[in-house]
Amino acid sequence: MRKRFLIVIILIAVLGFGSLASAAVSTPNIWKIVSNAISPVVANWELGSATNRIKKGWFTSLDATSATIGSIAVSGTVSGDMVVGGQVRASNGTSTAPSYSFNSDTNTGMLWGGNDIIKFNNNGTTTLTIAANGQPKFGFLASSTANLVMSDTLGNLYTSIDNRITSASSPLVLAANNINITKASSTANGYLSSTDWTSFNGKVSSQWATSGSNISYVAGSVGVGTTAPIHKLDVNTGAASTLARFSGTNTTLSR
Incomplete structure (x- = not known):
C-alpha cells in the first residue's frame, strides 16, 4: 500500500507538474521516470526495465546514425538536399498526374509509358514519347508553330528522314505538300538537290x-x-x- 501511494505521488509530480528530474523506488530495475524538459512539459518518460518497458517521447529527428523505415508519408513542404545511395522509384503516373511534375503545374511532367518507354506530358497530353529503342516520337500541340527545332553551332548538323515502310506506294508525305528550303547564311546555297530528278504529273520545275x-x-x-x-x-x-x-x-x- 505504501509503495503504491509513493508511485502515485511520483507520477503526479512528473506528469502534472513536470518538476521532478528523476525518481526511483528502492527496488532497482523495476521502473523509472526520467524528465529532461522544463515544467510542465515532459520530454520523455519510461516505466519498466531496459528489456521490458513502456516509453513515451517526442523527437524532431532520428536519434541514430542509421534507421530502417518500412514506409513513410510526408505532407507539406520539405526543404534541403536529399542524397540517396540507391534508387528512387516513383509511381507509374498518369497523363493528368505524371510521376514527376511541378508544384505549380501538376499535370505537366514525366511518366512511365510502358516497358522501357518514357513519356513527357504538357497540360495532361503526351507531347513526346521516347520508345524502347531510343527513338523520339513527337505529338504536337495545336498552338505550336515550330514542331521540331534543331540547332548546332558546329556546322555538322543534318537531318535524316527515312521511310521505314518498304512499300513503294508509301512515300514521304508533307501536310503542306511542299518542302521549304531557306538560305540561312552565306555558307548555305538554299538549293534542294538530288541524285535523281524525276518529273511527275507533267509538272516542270521553275x-x-x-x-x-x-x-x-x-x-x-x-x-x-x-x-x-x-x-x-x-x-x-x-x-x-x-x-x-x-x-x-x-x-x-x-x-
Missing part, C-alpha cells in the same frame, strides 16, 4: 541548277557552256566557230 554553268528557265533562255544565255538556246562550244550541228533520221530546223 529553275534547276547543278554547277552554275547550266541554267534553265521556263520563260527564259537555255544556256550550255555559258552563264548568261543571249538566245533561247545559246550554245558556247569554246571553239572559233559558233555553229551547231544537228543530225538525225528526221531533223527539222525552224525559226
Whole structure:
C-alpha cells in the first residue's frame, strides 16, 4: 500500500507538474521516470526495465546514425538536399498526374509509358514519347508553330528522314505538300538537290541548277557552256566557230 501511494505521488509530480528530474523506488530495475524538459512539459518518460518497458517521447529527428523505415508519408513542404545511395522509384503516373511534375503545374511532367518507354506530358497530353529503342516520337500541340527545332553551332548538323515502310506506294508525305528550303547564311546555297530528278504529273520545275554553268528557265533562255544565255538556246562550244550541228533520221530546223 505504501509503495503504491509513493508511485502515485511520483507520477503526479512528473506528469502534472513536470518538476521532478528523476525518481526511483528502492527496488532497482523495476521502473523509472526520467524528465529532461522544463515544467510542465515532459520530454520523455519510461516505466519498466531496459528489456521490458513502456516509453513515451517526442523527437524532431532520428536519434541514430542509421534507421530502417518500412514506409513513410510526408505532407507539406520539405526543404534541403536529399542524397540517396540507391534508387528512387516513383509511381507509374498518369497523363493528368505524371510521376514527376511541378508544384505549380501538376499535370505537366514525366511518366512511365510502358516497358522501357518514357513519356513527357504538357497540360495532361503526351507531347513526346521516347520508345524502347531510343527513338523520339513527337505529338504536337495545336498552338505550336515550330514542331521540331534543331540547332548546332558546329556546322555538322543534318537531318535524316527515312521511310521505314518498304512499300513503294508509301512515300514521304508533307501536310503542306511542299518542302521549304531557306538560305540561312552565306555558307548555305538554299538549293534542294538530288541524285535523281524525276518529273511527275507533267509538272516542270521553275529553275534547276547543278554547277552554275547550266541554267534553265521556263520563260527564259537555255544556256550550255555559258552563264548568261543571249538566245533561247545559246550554245558556247569554246571553239572559233559558233555553229551547231544537228543530225538525225528526221531533223527539222525552224525559226
